Amino acid sequence: MNIDCPLPADIEDTIRLGHGSGGELSQNLFRNYIYPYIKNPWLDQAHDSALLTIKGSQLVFTTDSFVITPLFFPGGDIGELAVYGTVNDLAMSGARPMYLSCSLILEEGLPLNTLKRIMASMGRAAAQTGVHLVTGDTKVVERGKGDGLYINTAGIGVLEHEQEIGPGAIRAGDRILLSGDIGRHGMAVMASREGLSFDTSLHSDCAPLHEPVRDLLAAGIQVHCLRDLTRGGLATALVELANARGVSVEVQESAVPIDESVEGACELLGLDPLYVANEGRFVVFVPEEEEKAALDILRCHSVSAGSQRIGLVTATGRTGVILKNSLGCERLLDLLQGEQLPRIC
């Protein structure tokens, strides 16, 4: 019996789709190819947006690009996603979202009617969340160079409270609250992917999250950290926060709500729902004594009606996220590796 086992080529010389998955590869890309050339104290805040102090005002600044096929998916479209995504990044810093920019990269051949629908959707989403799209730009690329349309939005919000909210404020003993069931967005989008398609009434959870956050802060709840769950899912978000703060986190698998449709699709395709994308879910870290009051407030809002405590910060010093399953066994969660690929085995 011979034993051969080769080294893969370790020279990564090109961008892969996995670099955009929000997991380990995305982090490597940022750490090795982006951060070294532009590093500054604001980037070191390790949050989805930057806190800026300008003439005594505390502003929060963020940007996000939206590339999604299909442009219209069950429960949403790229237009509202581009507004909600940036509004949510601002909200997760504890800021009141105020102004957004909107940059469109349009592909030659995109029906103007499609553009009209998407802009109408952006307008509605802005009105609903109380932000204004105050500046923007359009560029057109040749047919075949884009998926119909890409949108970039940047956003500015204002901080109206004294709390420090971010990974740096996480403390041992903090309770981790999750605003609802996970994986809807990723599976709703996957349902329409060529070759993997399945029939489902699943809708994306795409939604703005600024209202429950606003109410938590208005009620004076001590909020240590907020993070919306996007690419890479719940697991990736928790691992990122645990790593940023250097704490260990324990999550009860049975406490994490998952809809039967999401579960069925994940079983069928061999995916782990903990790593599936969301667009309208977030986690909140609060001290133990604030748990009940925080849950009461969260549950008043339809976007976070299904809020649950899913775990806690166990200790500082050791870093890691441990998932306890219903059989009492523990597993260590990692960042998403590359893309999550459906599997047959």
Next chain:
Amino acid sequence: MCLGIPGRIEEILNLVALERTARVSFGGITKEINIAYVPDAVVGDYVIVHVGFAISRVNEQEAQRIFDYLGQLGDLEELG
């Protein structure tokens, strides 16, 4: 080695022998699955699905057996 998931046949869609398909539900989703290899399967049956093919029917009596056995084990433990 082979991910096989039990799903319920909701509707037979295509009757051509080799391309016989059915709408099969898994939790809250349904997918069109080739059922050529389980020609006797009918609506309401559960089948094990692998890469878009039903490879066997789930035998509900056999599925119950392990729970009967667990019951016996429990009785023994109580006698303990």
Next chain:
Amino acid sequence: MKFLHEYRQRPGIERIAREIVRITTRHWTIMEVCGGQTHAIVKYGLQQFLPSQIRLVHGPGCPVCVTPLDIIDQAIAIAARPDVIFCTFGDMLRVPGSEGDLLGVRARGGDVRMVYSPLHALDIARRNPNRKVVFFAVGFETTAPANAMAAFLAHEQGLNNFFLLVSQFLVPPAIAAISSAADTRIDGYLAAGHVCAVTGFESYQQLADTFRVPIVVTGFEPLDILQGILMCVRQLERDKYQVQNQYARAVEPAGNPHAQHMLQQVFEVSSQTWRGVGNIPASGLRLRAAYSVLNAAPLFDEKRSCPDDTRGCISGEIMLGKRTPPDCPHFGESCQPQHPLGAPMVSSEGACAAYYRYRAQVITSDATDRATHEH
């Protein structure tokens, strides 16, 4: 979900576990052949329910792990050609060849597409008559009927732009090879439930007789696996070596005759190289002469022999049950899922990846396991 959730409940699992503890009097080494079971054992932490005398070792039942390097290299070369649409299950996209993987081919402009079913690759061929569509037909007996159906329909419908790159494996010869290896002692086997759903298990009795080992056809949920172990241990303790069927809800003794018929029409048995293990006679499948026109291998003539390259990965020994992933000096260090040294770290069913993913518990249980075995 019916037929899944009932088999994941703690009380029943604990009850079976207590029974295993009650009847076990000696040390036994049991191999679960199938990577799906490895995955479940580690994911649910089933080792913690077992007495220290029971050692589980993980077999070669993962097509991703055993597809040989030269076929991976061939796949990569074919996928890179501009006239080809290369279709594969998601599992094979990240498997390292000698130079990169299929995702790397896609990143450099190759048309590599992920499919859920072989029939989808067939659709792609119908819709792209001017391109050659090559489907990477990997798998064990469970996947073979699906791959065979795609070949059969392509042939039947006169699709002349659809080809298969075949890398098919058979379980029983692998069990025989592992049992014959002089330095391996496996006391009993859990056979792969979904493989047997297709093939049945009548051919397994000869293996059980020849090697005097109990073989229990086992399902994939925690309760199934523990019951499979219980049935296996009960035989061992009574010095019996029968083939038993724990997974009777999905497996008939004769398997699925319709699937077998299609499989035999399209494929014939051939020798096969298992990555990390070597060549095992009559352990694979190839297209029969009548279907050889669908064979992608000669068409592209991209086969390149690659040097044996050990680089310290011990995947072969792991797949033969001689060692476990934590025994490897590279495990979790220079070999991790994001930069795997070998296939068992790539596949979610690979023993190494499973151990890595669930290492929080494994490291502790393996330490106690080793301590008990050092007496």
